[in-house]
Amino acid sequence: MGFRSRLLVCLLVIIPPVVCMAGEASHAVRDLDALAEPRHDAKVVWKLPRDATFELIQRQNAWAEISYSSQQGWVLFFFLRPGEAAKQNIGKELGGVLGLATKRQSGQVTAVLGVRGITEEQLKGAKHNAEELRMLEALSVPQPVASSFADEAGLNSRELDLLPSPATASPGNEPGQSGQP
């Protein structure tokens, strides 16, 4: 890997923490309702078509404020992707060079370069490390210690049910409604 590619990789690694950067060009993976406010019961002010490019303004909880065709509104952020739909995947262009399977439709991006990450060979060749395991187990924290650490930070337990799979979800089954974990 050449110096330039390494530099590119470094830059890309540094950039990720900036999530939903204001002014970032993005698109939606499905048609979305744009609401007047970041609340699910707010008024729908316009519709954002799938793959249309818009600009991100900010994110607030489940919502992202966007600017599209000189209109502003709030859409659910889960369904937004960075970049323009047509130029979606940087891996797409790299795909030819690096042999990556990056078909967007299938959604299966397989990168097998193993430049510096954990490799299969590393795992395969691993020798059981009992000493390291003892160290890990010695680091374990009893529940009361964890509780008081949570108390110090004002973390309060809440009761809510696990989420059903969307495919099997019954309508109106919202978390927190039944109360019992």
Place this chain on the structure above:
Amino acid sequence: MKTLFGILLFSTFALVASAQDKPNLFQRLLRPAPAQKPPQQGTAPQAQRQQTPKIGAFGEVPLEQEVAIGKQLAGDLLGAVPLVRDDNLQSYVNKIGRWIASHSERKDLNWYFGVLDTPDINAFALPGGYVFVTRGLYSMLSTEAELAGVLAHEIGHVLMKHHIKVLQQSMLVGLAGGLATRRVAKDGKLTSAVVRNLLGNGALIIARGLDKEAEFEADRIGVVLATRAGYYPYGLPIVLQMLERINPADGSVALLFKTHPPAHERLVRLGDAMEAAFDQYADGKDLSDRFASVQTTPAERAQPDRPDRQVSRSAGSGPYAKLEELRSRALLLGFDGAMALAHVKMGRNIDQDIVLLNAQLQRLGISDVSYPADPWGAKANGDPFFAFARRIISSLGAVDRRMQDAFVVGWAGVITSVTPSLKPAGFDLRKLAHEAGLPARPEMTDPKYVQWLANQARSSISTRK
């Protein structure tokens, strides 16, 4: 040897038979599991297809065996990647992990959490309560809520026994289970050597990964557990957004991307499940301050009570370091300003002081403060030196208001040191600030803040001396 081969063959046959049409046959070969309440939700599509609503379609794996398998695999993984040698960091992650796990349906497990020393961006769960996050992933995060989301996702895998399911599907556990159970019956306990012999090198299970549905399920569990534990619910989705922005060609995510569905697909699935329903928990904590405190240098950790910590840290480590520098410069400026004032009072020429002060101002990026050319001629308009000082103070305010305080304290520090009757503990910042023409702010009366500034002033004075 023949017997061993016979058992292997029989176990394999039994497993295959059970998967197809006789679910109870294999179950009889395995010891019944100790009663363990399965999570309320959790009919993975795969299980549905097999018309078996519970995990462990081929029979529950006893808890003791599950933990033994997890322990073996954890040791194998640690053989490939060691732990980060930072007890403070490891303890922090363990406390958070344990707190989240105590909100799960398997709170009674012995949970172990570890940060692995690799730039690889990933997190792993192993049966029985072993959870790992890599240094690469950890360093990407900026809040405790994000870390909580990641740990909670992994806890979700343990909760649903996803890896046990994979092992069962690959028949490994069938073999291990059959044999191990016999060994348990014979010896009364399960040795790690037994598990080891039967699993081979288990670290490979990590390279193999889980099926997509298991990952989607762990995501859904992850947001719920983190929310139950009192965290801001969107930590995990935010991490997924970060992952989405990493170039898939980067080797640090190769294993993660190989073993997980693409981040955008996970976000969409999570979005379908969460929608906006979690906004009701948006007052959950993100604890970015506490998260950052663990990443600070040992020198910074030595001053846990520093009252300005919260404000400065929110600016991030870069701006924070910059602010530190600016503030110490402001203190020095105050010190030198006070010295110049003392020289004025003593009737000395202060040209050199002014040159020094202006050079310091320039380093702070302030260039528009000019001292009256003829300080003595301007006496009619009040003390020209104080006017100069006020201009400095006002310019410092444009950079950071706390620098104004530092200047005033630096100033007062000198006056204190040349006037023994004034004790540093007697700093009345609000009064001093008022004399310097600064508007009052609430923290000016916070004794911790004033004390810290006073200490800084004292140490800067002793350094200068």
